[in-house]
Amino acid sequence: MKKISFIIIASVMVTLQLYAQDAKMNAFVSELMGKMTIDEKIGQLNLVTPGGAVTGSVVSSDVDNKIRNGQVGGLFGITGPDKVHKAQEIAVNNSRLKIPLLFGLDVIHGHRTIFPIPLGLSCSWDTALIERSARIAATEASADGLDWGFSPMVDIARDPRWGRIAEGAGEDPFLGSQIARAMVKGYQGANNDLTKTDVIMACVKHFALYGAEDAGRDYNTTDMSRIKMYQYYLPPYKAAVDAGVGTVMSSFNEIDGIPATGNKWLMTDLLRKQWGFKGLVVTDYTAVNEMSAHGEGDLQTVSALALNAGIDMDMVGEGFLTTLKKSLQEGKVTEQGINDACRRVLEAKYKLGLFDNPYRRMDMVRANKEILSAEHRKAARETAAHSFVLLKNDNQLLPLKKSGTIAVIGPLADSKRNMLGTWSVSGDPAKSISVLEGIKNGAGAANIVYAKGANLSDDREFAKHVNVFGTEIDFDNRSADEMLTEATTIASKADVVVAVLGEAADMTGESSSMSNIGLQESQLNLLKALIKTGKPVVIVLFNGRPMTLTWENDHAPAILDVWFGGTEAGNAIADVLFGNYDPSGKLTTSFPRNVGQIPIYYNHKNTGRPLDGNEFQKFRSDYLDVSNDPLYPFGYGLSYTRFSYSDISLSKKEISPNDKLQVRLTVTNTGNFDGEETVQLYIRDMVATITQPVKELKAFQKVWLKKGESKEVSFTLSIDDLKFYNSDLNLIYEPGDFKVFVGGNSRDVKEAGFTLTK
Ligand code: NOJ
Numbered sequence: 162m163k164k165i166s167f168i169i170i171a172s173v174m175v176t177l178q179l180y181a182q183d184a185k186m187n188a189f190v191s192e193l194m195g196k197m198t199i200d201e202k203i204g205q206l207n208l209v210t211p212g213g214a215v216t217g218s219v220v221s222s223d224v225d226n227k228i229r230n231g232q233v234g235g236l237f238g239i240t241g242p243d244k245v246h247k248a249q250e251i252a253v254n255n256s257r258l259k260i261p262l263l264f265g266l267d268v269i270h271g272h273r274t275i276f277p278i279p280l281g282l283s284c285s286w287d288t289a290l291i292e293r294s295a296r297i298a299a300t301e302a303s304a305d306g307l308d309w310g311f312s313p314m315v316d317i318a319r320d321p322r323w324g325r326i327a328e329g330a331g332e333d334p335f336l337g338s339q340i341a342r343a344m345v346k347g348y349q350g351a352n353n354d355l356t357k358t359d360v361i362m363a364c365v366k367h368f369a370l371y372g373a374e375d376a377g378r379d380y381n382t383t384d385m386s387r388i389k390m391y392q393y394y395l396p397p398y399k400a401a402v403d404a405g406v407g408t409v410m411s412s413f414n415e416i417d418g419i420p421a422t423g424n425k426w427l428m429t430d431l432l433r434k435q436w437g438f439k440g441l442v443v444t445d446y447t448a449v450n451e452m453s454a455h456g457e458g459d460l461q462t463v464s465a466l467a468l469n470a471g472i473d474m475d476m477v478g479e480g481f482l483t484t485l486k487k488s489l490q491e492g493k494v495t496e497q498g499i500n501d502a503c504r505r506v507l508e509a510k511y512k513l514g515l516f517d518n519p520y521r522r523m524d525m526v527r528a529n530k531e532i533l534s535a536e537h538r539k540a541a542r543e544t545a546a547h548s549f550v551l552l553k554n555d556n557q558l559l560p561l562k563k564s565g566t567i568a569v570i571g572p573l574a575d576s577k578r579n580m581l582g583t584w585s586v587s588g589d590p591a592k593s594i595s596v597l598e599g600i601k602n603g604a605g606a607a608n609i610v611y612a613k614g615a616n617l618s619d620d621r622e623f624a625k626h627v628n629v630f631g632t633e634i635d636f637d638n639r640s641a642d643e644m645l646t647e648a649t650t651i652a653s654k655a656d657v658v659v660a661v662l663g664e665a666a667d668m669t670g671e672s673s674s675m676s677n678i679g680l681q682e683s684q685l686n687l688l689k690a691l692i693k694t695g696k697p698v699v700i701v702l703f704n705g706r707p708m709t710l711t712w713e714n715d716h717a718p719a720i721l722d723v724w725f726g727g728t729e730a731g732n733a734i735a736d737v738l739f740g741n742y743d744p745s746g747k748l749t750t751s752f753p754r755n756v757g758q759i760p761i762y763y764n765h766k767n768t769g770r771p772l773d774g775n776e777f778q779k780f781r782s783d784y785l786d787v788s789n790d791p792l793y794p795f796g797y798g799l800s801y802t803r804f805s806y807s808d809i810s811l812s813k814k815e816i817s818p819n820d821k822l823q824v825r826l827t828v829t830n831t832g833n834f835d836g837e838e839t840v841q842l843y844i845r846d847m848v849a850t851i852t853q854p855v856k857e858l859k860a861f862q863k864v865w866l867k868k869g870e871s872k873e874v875s876f877t878l879s880i881d882d883l884k885f886y887n888s889d890l891n892l893i894y895e896p897g898d899f900k901v902f903v904g905g906n907s908r909d910v911k912e913a914g915f916t917l918t919k
Contacts, residue, residue: 189516190507194500196258199486201231202503205260206481208443208474210238221477224248228262229255232482234474234506235263235309240272240587242523245306253519261519263510267586268310268348268361269328270294272301274537274728275581275588278669278705279314281548281724283330284746284798286839286861288343294544295347297537299361304527305587308513309362311410313344315397316367319760321750322377324673327583327705327725329372331749332762332795334393335858338400341365345404353405356514358521365401367412367445369427370394374414377759379674383414388851391886393764399436407509408441411448411472420455422448423463428471441509443474450478460484465493473502533592538729545726545733550746551799552710555718558697560740560801561657563605568655569597570648570691571662572617572684573703579617579633582725583670583705592728596661596701599731603739610655613637614648615687617665627673633665641683649690658691658698659738660717666725669705678756679709692716701734707752711792722746740801743836745863747798747906751791758787763795763907764854796841796858796906802832802868806840809903809913817918818894824876826903826911830866837865838905840874844882847898851887856907876903883917 194202209221227233228251236248245264252262270276276294285291295312302310315337318326330340348363349355355362373394374381385394402409409432411422421427422444432438444467452463464480465488475481488494514521531537551559561567573579573596580593594602601609617634618624619641624634637644652658662684667673680688691698699719702708713720721744726733736742753761768782775788783789805828812823828840840863843856859882864872883899884892896917904910 186508186511189511190504193258193260193507194503197503199489199496199499201258202499203481203485204230204232205234205503205506206474206485207233207479208235208237208265208476209233210236210477221479225251228252231256231258231260233262235265237265239264240266240302240305240307242304242306242525242528246520246523249519249523260507261510261515263309263506263513263515264307264522265309265311265364266302266307267312267584268298268302268307269312269314269584270298270582271541271585271727272298272305272587273532273589274301274541275585275593276541276727277545277548278327278582278584278725279329280327280331280705280749281726282544283336283340283749284550284724285544285547286336286747287547287863288339290544290547291340292343292347293540295344297540299348299350300359301532301537302361303359303522304524304531306523307361308515308522309364309408310348311364311366312348313341313363313401314366315341315401316370316372316412317394317397318372318750319762320374320377321678321707321753322674322676322756322759323372323374324379324583324669324675324706325372325671326707326750327669330397332751333749333764333858334396336749336861337397341397341401342404345401345406349405349407355407355512356517358524362407362509362513363401364408364410364443365398365406366410367421368398368409368432369412369421370416371412371414377674379672380413383416387890388886388888391890402432402436402438406440407512408443409438411442411444413445413448413451415455420448420452420457422472423452423457423466423470425470433471441473441505442471444472444476444478446476447478449475449480461488461493464488468494468498468502473505533728541727542729542733542736545730546736546742548724548726548746549734549737549744550722550748550797551744552720552722552793553714553717554799554801557801558657558699558719559721559738561607561699561738563607563739565656566608566610566654567600567604568652568658568696569600569609569611569661570614570652570658571660571687572613572615573663574611574659574661575613578631579666579703580725580730581727582666583673585727588728594729594731596731596734599733599735600659600738602732603735603741610651612644612648612651614644614691615641615683617684618681619683620681627665627667630667633667641686645687645690648687649694652691652694652696655696658694658696659701660688660691660698661701661703662688663703663708664705666705675706676756678706680713685712688713688717699738701738707748707750709753709755709792711754714792740834743801743834744798745800745837745839747796747839748793749795751795752793754787754792757784758791761791764857766852767855790908794906794908796839797908798906800832800834800836800838802830802834802836804838804866804905805829805831806904806911809901809911811901811913811915813915815916815918818880822878822915824878824901824903824913825873827871827873828864828866829871830868833868835865835867837863839863841904841907842876843902843907843910844878845900845902846883846885846895847900849885849895849897851885853885856902858907
């Protein structure tokens with residue numbers, strides 16, 4: 162009782178404190194806005210970039226003068242305490258009202274110390290580890306002059322052709338929501354106190370549904386029912402908002418025929434009114450201007466549309482800067498609308514403590530000490546090892562022995578340039594560890610020999626498309642045959658071959674959609690030649706998307722998917738290859754057998770003509786030429802050890818809406834290594850007024866088991882786990898039968914049933 166009253170008093174005090182803080186902020190901002198002209202207010206809505214990470218055709222011009230004239234609210238694309246300091250000086254010393262600038266950047270998977278790409282990170286299913294990676298990124302970025310990072314990207318994606326699948330947490334809304342929360346917490350600090358000098362304000366993106374573009378083509382149209390949005394696509398954005406994310410970025414795509422950036426239902430009705438978001442909304446790069454190409458009118462019209470929809474800040478396109486005053490005079494926008502947007506920009510600066518000290522996140526001493534520190538690199542290495550997914554390991558080929566001769570072969574074996582992956586704008590590839598280096602560091606007495614074996618691709622036109630940010634696909638002076646001969650010669654003399662194959666870093670990421678998601682022909686030829694030598698071949702696969710690996714799976718005895726592991730990728734890969742760390746990553750996207758199966762995802766509907774088993778049946782929902790199931794399902798990933806699952810025991814066979822259901826089972830490590838398993842729980846609502854998916858992830862737990870050890874794993878389900886959206890978009894439950902599944906992936910599960918009563 163005493164404890165409860167203490168909690169109540171404490172939470173009342175926190176609420177009162179927050180009110181007082183808000184009142185102080187409101188008074189400060191109101192006073193400042195009282196001094197501002199309409200031009201200065203519009204100036205605050207302008208986010209510019211002098212270059213750096215450019216993701217469109219426009220770069221802001223005359224930036225210094227605009228800052229002086231009060232025409233800039235924030236800047237992104239520069240980093241480093243000295244550079245940021247100089248830009249801030251112009252605003253603070255030379256603009257009329259001395260309002261500090263906000264400095265943003267794409268801090269996506271690490272800042273200078275690069276962690277695995279987000280898709281890889283998600284495969285760790287380890288929210289503490291993910292939070293720590295964001296914490297470290299924020300520590301480095303804030304020392305480097307930055308207040309604001311454009312992450313987390315939480316777009317659910319079911320189409321691996323889409324290059325940006327690399328930037329998110331995969332196909333599942335439950336896991337995606339957990340990861341969204343962890344990242345916001347990591348960036349903004351545990352209690353969202355943005356005045357701290359080692360935090361940055363997070364930006365959840367791309368609001369909304371950007372991952373559902375038709376045909377996996379970037380910037381393409383999306384269209385879906387509201388129920389699908391609410392149930393599968395919106396939860397991770399909502400989770401970030403609930404976690405207190407400071408800002409939201411609009412997406413490029415349209416929703417219900419209206420571009421997200423001009424979509425009032427999305428930005429105001431849903432985000433602000435239903436979800437209660439109070440922070441800043443920024444557009445994506447030139448997204449206001451792009452509404453003209455979408456067919457929504459000229460720049461003045463679309464700028465007014467965006468402001469009226471609820472957008473506060475205009476990234477790069479300057480539609481707000483150049484047209485809002487005219488629209489105000491013509492009655493197309495209101496002064497209130499401009500004031501609201503300006504207030505939210507100023508509030509963000511206030512929350513970040515910039516009015517107290519505009520230079521608070523430029524810390525040369527901290528930058529020198531912390532950036533790429535041994536501690537950060539150690540965390541990156543550990544995180545990378547947790548992100549790798551062992552897709553195949555016949556006859557326990559892995560882990561490798563630290564003896565004999567190991568041939569390390571492939572275009573990605575000695576390529577620092579490709580270790581960091583997409584969106585590592587502040588990462589220095591030269592500081593990364595290549596696979597060859599990592600293997601040499603970790604090989605003990607083994608003799609390591611190397612050959613490139615093939616170009617990453619022999620298609621020069623394709624390479625030009627990929628090499629926009631630098632040479633990731635290079636061309637050897639030797640012919641393909643000469644390279645192959647060298648590779649097979651050394652492979653024949655080795656005990657085992659490690660074939661380091663896959664994608665170049667920028668074959669995924671923005672504007673990197675692909676229609677063929679298999680290995681490039683040059684690499685497939687190399688792989689075939691290596692397998693033909695008769696030596697055991699381990700594929701170490703670099704990729705930012707699920708790839709089609711049917712041939713590889715049929716012919717190579719072992720495949721380790723390493724995504725793009727970041728600065729310490731090479732060392733982490735060696736840690737796993739040599740068994741210092743038992744791989745524990747689990748896929749967060751389904752791997753299709755071929756492109757024709759896309760979109761393919763585990764939480765699909767049953768249909769009226771479901772296929773019974775895997776064999777083709779006429780007049781059933783299937784294909785003539787390929788099975789329905791993916792090559793590797795969601796949640797899948799092997800370990801060097803093996804885990805067995807007991808049957809499920811349920812605390813009750815019937816539960817009422819107020820009950821909790823205990824789901825218990827025992828997991829045993831039956832193999833020869835200590836290891837970690839991610840135990841996954843799925844449910845299926847068997848009968849409902851809105852058709853439900855065949856499985857939905859509702860919980861997971863990571864358990865560490867010594868070899869031979871057993872542990873009981875227990876989950877508690879409540880009514881919230883059994884709810885779904887109905888046609889009125891209310892979250893409801895319906896009594897009836899449910900199934901519960903538990904297993905180490907979404908396919909191989911134990912099953913039990915229970916009934917929800919009225
Ligand atoms: C465009 C991308 O879509 C977005 O993710 C990124 O944050 C901005 N450019 C800024 O670089």
